[in-house]
Amino acid sequence: MTAxxxxxxxxxxxxxAKLARTPFATxxxxxxxxxxxxxxxxxxxxxxDMQAAARGMSGDPELSVFMTLDAKKDEVAAIEKRLxxxxxxxxxxxxxxxxxxxxxxxxxALGDVIAALNQNPLPDAFFVRLGKIDGDALERLAATxxxxxxxxxxxxxxxxxxxxxxxxxxxxxxxxxxxxLLSFALLAVTFNTIRLQILTQREEIEVSKLLGxxxxxxxxxxxxxxxxxxxxxxxxxALIVYAALQLMNAGVAEFARLYASNFRLDFLPxxxxxxxxxxxxxxxxxxxxxxxxxxxxxxxxR
Amino acid sequence: MIEFSAVYKRYPGGYEALKNVSFxxxxxxxxxxxxxxxxxxxxxxxxxxxxxxxxxxxVIVGGQNVSSMRAAAVPFLRRNIGQIFQDQKLLxxxxxxxxxxxxxxxTGLHPRDGAKRAxxxxxxxxxxxxxxxxxxxxxxxxQQRLAIARAIVNRPSxxxxxxxxxxxxxxxxxxxxxxxxxxxxxxxxxLIATHDQGAVTRASAKVKTRSVELKAGELVA
Numbered sequence: 001m002t003a004x005x006x007x008x009x010x011x012x013x014x015x016x017a018k019l020a021r022t023p024f025a026t027x028x029x030x031x032x033x034x035x036x037x038x039x040x041x042x043x044x045x046x047x048x049d050m051q052a053a054a055r056g057m058s059g060d061p062e063l064s065v066f067m068t069l070d071a072k073k074d075e076v077a078a079i080e081k082r083l084x085x086x087x088x089x090x091x092x093x094x095x096x097x098x099x100x101x102x103x104x105x106x107x108x109a110l111g112d113v114i115a116a117l118n119q120n121p122l123p124d125a126f127f128v129r130l131g132k133i134d135g136d137a138l139e140r141l142a143a144t145x146x147x148x149x150x151x152x153x154x155x156x157x158x159x160x161x162x163x164x165x166x167x168x169x170x171x172x173x174x175x176x177x178x179x180x181l182l183s184f185a186l187l188a189v190t191f192n193t194i195r196l197q198i199l200t201q202r203e204e205i206e207v208s209k210l211l212g213x214x215x216x217x218x219x220x221x222x223x224x225x226x227x228x229x230x231x232x233x234x235x236x237x238a239l240i241v242y243a244a245l246q247l248m249n250a251g252v253a254e255f256a257r258l259y260a261s262n263f264r265l266d267f268l269p270x271x272x273x274x275x276x277x278x279x280x281x282x283x284x285x286x287x288x289x290x291x292x293x294x295x296x297x298x299x300x301x302r
Numbered sequence: 303m304i305e306f307s308a309v310y311k312r313y314p315g316g317y318e319a320l321k322n323v324s325f326x327x328x329x330x331x332x333x334x335x336x337x338x339x340x341x342x343x344x345x346x347x348x349x350x351x352x353x354x355x356x357x358x359x360x361v362i363v364g365g366q367n368v369s370s371m372r373a374a375a376v377p378f379l380r381r382n383i384g385q386i387f388q389d390q391k392l393l394x395x396x397x398x399x400x401x402x403x404x405x406x407x408x409t410g411l412h413p414r415d416g417a418k419r420a421x422x423x424x425x426x427x428x429x430x431x432x433x434x435x436x437x438x439x440x441x442x443x444x445q446q447r448l449a450i451a452r453a454i455v456n457r458p459s460x461x462x463x464x465x466x467x468x469x470x471x472x473x474x475x476x477x478x479x480x481x482x483x484x485x486x487x488x489x490x491x492x493l494i495a496t497h498d499q500g501a502v503t504r505a506s507a508k509v510k511t512r513s514v515e516l517k518a519g520e521l522v523a
């Protein structure tokens with residue numbers, strides 16, 4: 001067991017030493033992988049930011065429920081109770097018709113018009129915010145509420161929700177396709193780097209085999225090398241994305257100010273960052289595995 | 303310790319390197335395997351650490367029938383056999399010391415214990431002062447002694463050597479043979495392939511030896 005651990009430690013140490021011995025080649029490899037991964041990672045970061053922004057603009061589905069003008073206080077209260085019983089509901093705001101009228105009066109452009117009215121034309125209204133709910137379920141819920149007594153009108157923003165969801169979905173698929181394609185770049189880089197290493201270390205491998213090294217022991221350093229290379233590449237990708245977002249933020253801030261928004265592009269959340277690093281390390285390992293499996297078979301010592 | 307029974311070895315292409323070879327090397331023996339080049343000496347030695355496998359017959363090493371051994375078990379067999387190769391197979395990208403460390407590194411031995419053993423092995427072959435040298439900087443005799451140090455660092459009970467004195471002048475060859483005789487005196491079983499009659503004579507003067515001769519793949523004596 002300790003021998004096994006030590007073999008791992010030795011393989012890892014040899015990997016780090018190998019990477020440090022050829023700093024320029026290592027840097028180039030890491031950059032190639034980093035740039036290849038930065039594209040999907042950056043697109044993903046933008047997607048996440050966009051999602052957050054859409055949520056800020058009330059991407060969460062909302063329903064507006066308007067009562068009939070003759071609805072009595074207890075009937076309104078009954079509807080409120082039924083609304084609150086809905087499982088997906090996260091927030092209900094009740095706006096009494098009197099308050100709505102007061103609001104309108106405050107608007108200087110409309111104040112005179114409102115004052116000329118001899119009765120309040122505005123109904124009592126509920127503004128309902130819902131949690132995770134898909135478009136169809138939202139439609140169904142609206143249809144149900146419409147059948148409740150004294151409900152005049154239910155307005156829903158499902159079209160808006162659907163459009164946002166569809167657009168973000170397209171974006172997500174594009175990011176996935178991009179990530180899939182560029183993963184091959186990472187695989188190719190590790191595959192080829194390790195092929196070259198195996199060729200230059202051919203003698204060492206042969207002699208080690210003759211002296212009683214197991215195949216696992218011979219393969220292990222290459223796996224580590226691939227994984228470490230992938231990990232560093234993932235790190236480089238993260239740095240590139242971070243730098244690019246910072247540069248873009250200068251422009252975005254100006255743009256957002258024109259819309260009186262404080263929207264800015266945020267860096268990837270920690271969980272996603274860890275996933276990218278883990279994914280690139282795993283891909284590097286896979287590239288190494290493919291390369292080692294393909295090339296080590298070619299020479300058994302004679 | 304080593305037992306060949308009715309061994310046939312045919313290489314792809316039909317060339318028969320060994321035909322019906324049977325012989326035994328008892329524990330603690332020093333046996334010379336003689337014969338002209340091409341007689342099958344190297345092939346015979348390669349069957350012991352399973353660098354090659356027999357086509358028929360059996361090879362038993364230390365009580366284990368290696369002819370039917372699984373590939374996964376081969377590394378562990380090789381760790382118990384000291385091998386000295388005809389072309390030495392030293393690695394020229396590292397020091398003499400690191401060459402001797404190689405068989406220990408592949409077993410995951412602690413480097414501190416390994417270093418002790420490696421120095422002891424280098425000391426035994428008289429190369430302790432040159433542990434930092436690259437093998438390329440060593441003389442032919444020193445390179446051969448380095449190869450021997452690497453072969454004995456795992457303290458194997460069996461040592462097999464393929465033409466260990468080839469390409470060495472008489473003085474260096476004598477040193478090598480003396481080393482083998484010394485190992486034999488402490489109980490190591492040796493099987494040495496050679497066509498150098500002087501080596502056989504010199505060893506016989508120091509320890510009890512035996513010779514078996516191969517001729518065109520068949521045992522003649």
